[in-house]
Every structure is written in C-alpha cells, then in structure tokens.
Amino acid sequence: MRFVHETLPQRVRLASGEAAAAVAEEVAALGAERVMVIASTREAGLAATVTAGLPVALTYDEVVMHVPVEVAERARSAAAQARVDAIVTVGGGSTTGLGKAVALTTGLPLLAVPTTYAGSEATDVWGLTEAGVKTTGTDPRVLPRAVVYDATLMTGLPVALSVASGLNALAHCVDSLWAPRADPLNAALAAEGARALARGLPAVVADPAGLPGREQTVYGAYLSAVAFASAGSGLHHKICHVLGGRYDLPHAETHACVLPHVLALNAPHAPEADARLAAAFDAPTGLAGLEDLRGRLDAPRALREHGFREEDIPGAVAAILPVVPPSNPSPVTTENLTALLRAVWEGADPS
Known part of the structure; x- marks a missing residue:
C-alpha cells in the first residue's frame, strides 16, 4: 500500500x-x-x-x-x-x-x-x-x-433543496473513489459519508424540523467534502462544472441529476469502489442503493426541468471531453458522453 x-x-x-x-x-x-x-x-x-x-x-x-x-x-x-x-x-x-x-x-x-x-x-x-x-x-x-x-x-431549508443539496454531498463521496488523488483514506471517509447521508436524508424528508436527520446529514456532508478536498475533482464534478458555468444551471439539482449516470458509467470498471458504496447503502450494488435512495427522496431526475436544453448537448460534450480526468475508471468518448448527457437531460433510468 x-x-x-x-x-x-x-x-x-x-x-x-x-x-x-x-x-x-x-x-x-x-x-x-x-x-x-x-x-x-x-x-x-x-x-x-x-x-x-x-x-x-x-x-x-x-x-x-x-x-x-x-x-x-x-x-x-x-x-x-x-x-x-x-x-x-x-x-x-x-x-x-x-x-x-x-x-x-x-x-x-x-x-x-x-x-x-x-x-x-x-x-x-x-x-x-x-x-x-x-x-x-x-x-x-x-x-x-x-x-x-x-x-x-x-431546519428551514425546504425539503426539495435539502434533498438536492444532500445528493450534491453524496456526489463528493462517489467522485472521491476514483478522482485523480483518490487513496484509501479518502475512500474510508467517502464510504462513511455515504452511509451517513443515506440514513440522514430520509430522516430529513420524514421530519424536516427534526435535528437527528439534519445532524446526520451535516456529518455526512462534512466527511464527503473532506474526502473530495483531498481526492480532487473526478468526472462527475468536471461535467457539473461545465454544465453549471456554461448554461447557468442550478448547482445542487445539476449534481443530483448527473450523479447516477456517472456512477452507472464507472461502477462496472471500479468493482472495489462499487463494493464500498454498496456496503454504505446496504444494497447489492452502489447504483441499486443510490437509485433506491433517490426514489425514497423523490430526487431530481431530468435536467431539462432545470434549464438544460437538448440542443446544448453537443456543445457540452465538446467542453467536457478535454477535462476528463485520466484516472476515470471508464473510457470516455464522444459517443458514451453524448448518451450520458442525453439520459441526464431526459431523466432516463441510469441502469
């Protein structure tokens, strides 16, 4: 090691x-x-x-x-x-x-x-x-x-924004597992952050004014950010930075919509990372756990509902390809990145 x-x-x-x-x-x-x-x-x-x-x-x-x-x-x-x-x-x-x-x-x-x-x-x-x-x-x-x-x-943060913001935090966990400076310590922080977020966010939805869910989500969000700060920006964040800056899309909702599609692309090429996420979600796979959580949270799915247009896809692909991190587990091509962004745009099933 x-x-x-x-x-x-x-x-x-x-x-x-x-x-x-x-x-x-x-x-x-x-x-x-x-x-x-x-x-x-x-x-x-x-x-x-x-x-x-x-x-x-x-x-x-x-x-x-x-x-x-x-x-x-x-x-x-x-x-x-x-x-x-x-x-x-x-x-x-x-x-x-x-x-x-x-x-x-x-x-x-x-x-x-x-x-x-x-x-x-x-x-x-x-x-x-x-x-x-x-x-x-x-x-x-x-x-x-x-x-x-x-x-x-x-406690006054609306439930919908709490969900989107919490999934933004979860994206830090996922990206930290294969970002350019990913290491075992980042992975440990990311896994615990994902576990805490997966338990805290449903509690926030069930009782928005209650402190236990909020505190657990804060704890998870902090761990996820510490992992991300050390590991650096992976593919997910490169995509979201381009989409947010270029098309002025809402930050948290963009992350919430993009996350499952990046996980679906990378998980088959990163079995150890996927196993960590699966354990954190107590699910067969990382994607299955994430999708179950998103379903319970009624999470944002389609980026077209937040200002991203179908005709924006080719320009976004061209802007993202040059900044794809070499550490990304899956090869990224014009074809699969176009398919990913189209799925994000329409809110398709990431699996």
Whole structure:
C-alpha cells in the first residue's frame, strides 16, 4: 500500500443551537475587529442572529450562483473600502464561494457557517465564472480557518433543496473513489459519508424540523467534502462544472441529476469502489442503493426541468471531453458522453 494523503488544517465545530456563541469565539480567537459578513438577502435574518455579537464592519448580500467574476470584484472592492480583517459567511455554497473569492486575493481569514450541505466550507477549492466558463482551482488561502455547523440553521431549508443539496454531498463521496488523488483514506471517509447521508436524508424528508436527520446529514456532508478536498475533482464534478458555468444551471439539482449516470458509467470498471458504496447503502450494488435512495427522496431526475436544453448537448460534450480526468475508471468518448448527457437531460433510468 503506497499513497500520499494531505489533510487540510481546519477547525470544525458541530454545535446545534450554538452557532452565535461558537462564531463569536472563533472570531475572538482570530483577534478580528472589523468583520465582513457575507449572506444572501434570503439568509439575512439568520445571518443577523448568528453574527449579532461580532464587530461587524460590513454586511454584503450580492450572492450569485457560480460566483461571476464581476460579483467577486465588487465584493473585494467593498472589503477593501471597509478595511475588514476577517470574513464570516452564512449560507450555502454560493455564499461560501463568494467568501473564498474575497479571501483568494486579499488573504483575509475566512470562517464559514453553512446552511446547506454543499461542502464548499471544508475544501480549499475556489470557483469563478466568466463568459460562461467556470474556472476552479485550489489555494490554501480560501480554506476557511473554522467551520461552525449548527443543524438548527438548516431546519428551514425546504425539503426539495435539502434533498438536492444532500445528493450534491453524496456526489463528493462517489467522485472521491476514483478522482485523480483518490487513496484509501479518502475512500474510508467517502464510504462513511455515504452511509451517513443515506440514513440522514430520509430522516430529513420524514421530519424536516427534526435535528437527528439534519445532524446526520451535516456529518455526512462534512466527511464527503473532506474526502473530495483531498481526492480532487473526478468526472462527475468536471461535467457539473461545465454544465453549471456554461448554461447557468442550478448547482445542487445539476449534481443530483448527473450523479447516477456517472456512477452507472464507472461502477462496472471500479468493482472495489462499487463494493464500498454498496456496503454504505446496504444494497447489492452502489447504483441499486443510490437509485433506491433517490426514489425514497423523490430526487431530481431530468435536467431539462432545470434549464438544460437538448440542443446544448453537443456543445457540452465538446467542453467536457478535454477535462476528463485520466484516472476515470471508464473510457470516455464522444459517443458514451453524448448518451450520458442525453439520459441526464431526459431523466432516463441510469441502469
């Protein structure tokens, strides 16, 4: 057994009902005196409660999906004008992504308070979109110094969005099993993350206001993100980055629709990974377990329902093929990638 595994330095707190106190302690530990709070208008009330005890110098709410470059530039300019010395994000992946964009060029310390299961808070991956092209990279400056998970902040997340966001987290687990830097430690984290998500998400659907399902899903989402941060982007994420940036598709729903089709393509060529997923789902195969879970969750299936058009398929194929990771278990060709995207578009049975 030979591998090189990098564990990212980050403080993580899961404290249901204690977000405000935990965030205040983390900001004090940084010695910050002029904090920039980033939260969308939809999360404004929640953010105000979480950051009530902080020395807030700037509240910024221009949060846009896929972080357009021009939005990032405006946020950076606002941070400079307000002379902030730390950033606190309260929200989902787009909010965390904007905080990362500011940290990337300023070097300001970042603290994240997630309200979805996006996982961006646990990675050193940044993403910016310009002229329909989403560019991603890694940089230690964008890794949040601390993450505060509070499951009570997620009880108001609508069930449909909870499901899509949770399946986005599950995609981190699946991709981590064959991504460019996949290793046994990533696989162990991914398998436990998948197990937790497979148990937490149905509980969220059954009782959206209950904490047990939310906490289990948060736990799974964090593990999945840690695995993904180490393993890197596999085929699934390369596809979703192209689709999201090029066609402005909703992030979580895109991942939820694409995931089973990538698993169906790769699982026959990765029996050990498939066996791990099958065990996590307590199912005969990884795909059978995923499809059973998606059925119980009433998960998104057809990307045509979220803005992807049939005539977009050839252009998407041409954009994806050059970025297919060499580590992908299955050969990827124009023909099978076209078939995959057509199946995703129409919501066909991935098997």
